[in-house]
Amino acid sequence: MVLKLRKKATALPGCPMSKCMDLLGGCWTPEVLWSLSEGPRRFSELRRDSPFISAKVMTSRLRDLEQRGVLTRTVMPTSPPTVEYELSELGKELLPAIRSIVEVGTRLLLRDTSS
Amino acid sequence: MVLKLRKKATALPGCPMSKCMDLLGGCWTPEVLWSLSEGPRRFSELRRDSPFISAKVMTSRLRDLEQRGVLTRTVMPTSPPTVEYELSELGKELLPAIRSIVEVGTRLLLRDTSS
């Protein structure tokens, strides 16, 4: 279940690959962004979308992404509280890369099941 | 210099995103594959391409990728020994995703420097 994935550095700062992977290379980051690609989502919705991400990590990832300007966090003054996460313009610029990842993954999966 | 990146799990196994990120999500993995995208490379060439990857990690990454069938390792019976790494068919299927990552990164970098 738990697989080894990217942990730390990318290559030289200032190189395109790093610039992008710094934003979507974090653990679970692509999943979160993918969930958000179809529109704003609330915390609990994101958790349901990716049930294997613990609340702690989900929060941490969302905070990271917010700080990097990839998404926005909006607290609605309701009771009980409602929080909406939404991709920023920067976040939307990452979508082509994520779509590509999903596309490649889909093709590989299809090949697996058909063979 | 050293940034926080993906470490462990992706979401549900059997989902497209995971299928792809399992292969290119490892630390430094995209860099290595990117180096190999232009053709076969020897160990020392890969090290020169990505000077920030320690030999230990480079080896580990290459072994991982070999085992997952993303690249092939060929030892030439020369002296001193020569080893060539090359993308497999599976590895080449990942290239669109990696290109997308590089493209997005390039666009972001350009925007940074022009603003």
Place this chain on the structure above:
DNA sequence: CGGTATCCCGGGGGATACTG
């Protein structure tokens, strides 16, 4: 050249319990 072996370490992540 193309790696291993070893030591060390930090922090990211899981689980669980609790809160405004």
Place this chain on the structure above:
DNA sequence: CAGTATCCCCCGGGATACCG
């Protein structure tokens, strides 16, 4: 609902030294 707060653990990565 949308998180915090702890505790704990593990292993992935850097550095250095060495090998066939």
